[in-house]
Amino acid sequence: EAGVTQSPTHLIKTRGQQATLRCSPISGHTSVYWYQQALGLGLQFLLWYDEGEERNRGNFPPRFSGRQFPNYSSELNVNALELEDSALYLCASSRLGGTDTGELFFGEGSRLTVL
Amino acid sequence: GNSVTQMEGPVTLSEEAFLTINCTYTATGYPSLFWYVQYPGEGLQLLLKATKADDKGSNKGFEATYRKETTSFHLEKGSVQVSDSAVYFCALRKGGADGLTFGKGTHLIIQP
Numbered sequence: 001e002a003g004v005t006q007s008p009t010h011l012i013k014t015r016g017q018q019a020t021l022r023c024s025p026i027s028g029h030t031s032v033y034w035y036q037q038a039l040g041l042g043l044q045f046l047l048w049y050d051e052g053e054e055r056n057r058g059n060f061p062p063r064f065s066g067r068q069f070p071n072y073s074s075e076l077n078v079n080a081l082e083l084e085d086s087a088l089y090l091c092a093s094s095r096l097g098g099t100d101t102g103e104l105f106f107g108e109g110s111r112l113t114v115l
Numbered sequence: 116g117n118s119v120t121q122m123e124g125p126v127t128l129s130e131e132a133f134l135t136i137n138c139t140y141t142a143t144g145y146p147s148l149f150w151y152v153q154y155p156g157e158g159l160q161l162l163l164k165a166t167k168a169d170d171k172g173s174n175k176g177f178e179a180t181y182r183k184e185t186t187s188f189h190l191e192k193g194s195v196q197v198s199d200s201a202v203y204f205c206a207l208r209k210g211g212a213d214g215l216t217f218g219k220g221t222h223l224i225i226q227p
Contacts, residue, residue: 006158033214042219043204090158092214101147101166101210106159 002027004107006091012113013081021076021110025093032074033094033104034066038087046089049074081114088112117142121205121218128195129226136190136221138179138205146207148172148181148188149215153202162190162203200225 005024013019025032034046045058049068057064063079072093078085088111092104121138128134140148150162150172163172168183177192188205205218 031214043217045214048214092159094214101208103147103149103161103164104208104215105161106151108158 004091004093004105006089006107006110008110009108010111010113012115014115015081015083017081019078019081019085019112021078021089021091021112022073023075023091023093023107024073025091026105029093029095029105030072031094031096031100032068032072033092034074034076035090035092036060036087037090037109038084043090047076078112083114086112086114117146117207117209117216119205119207119216119218121203122221123219125222125224127224127226130197131194132225134190134192134195134199134223136203136205136223138188138190138218140186140188140205140207142186142207142209142216144209145183146209148179149206149208150177150179150188150190151204151206151217153204153220155201159204195223195225197225197227199223 007022031050033048036044048056052068066076068074088109090109092106094104118141147166149164151159152162153159163174165172165181171180179188179190202220202222204220206215208215
């Protein structure tokens with residue numbers, strides 16, 4: 001069974017541009033979480049999607065947005081890129097959201113570099 | 116709110132040494148507890164987990180016991196290898212709206 005897949009693996013953009021990152025969860029998983037891992041800052045929760053709806057967002061500005069499609073895949077959009085947006089963006093899926101206390105399954109990440 | 120505290124390192128050990136990485140948490144009720152590992156240039160992999168008090172998670176020679184009384188989930192391994200060099204994250208999940216709550220990660224370096 002395929003794991004969580006993310007694309008692209010690497011992305012280079014310049015300040016002010018937009019970046020789009022994509023994630024396909026494990027088959028049967030309805031919840032998708034996005035995390036940002038910037039150098040020295042650990043893992044920061046960005047967004048949670050479940051059943052096509054945004055359920056929660058972390059402490060990030062509105063230029064970080066996304067959506068979840070009917071097949072439960074998801075994309076993360078970052079508008080008006082800033083240098084500090086350079087980071088590894090990790091997507092994770094879970095069989096259920098909300099009350100589920102099981103593990104999250106992570107993809108390999110998309111490394112965004114903003115020049 | 117929920118939080119996880121772990122030693123940040125880097126922790127440098129010689130091959131075959133005993134490893135302990137401390138992790139304590141703050142949460143109401145009974146969260147599930149996890150250790151994830153991140154090898155260089157890769158995503159996070161689940162190393163082990165425990166879902167209730169006194170449970171012991173184990174995998175690849177690593178162990179951690181869910182201690183409710185001390186709110187701890189320390190990671191141990193009896194004899195580390197160079198291939199264990201990675202960043203280790205302690206995490207909890209309480210079924211809330213932000214998935215996992217992570218510690219800041221511990222960078223482990225094993226020297227031959």
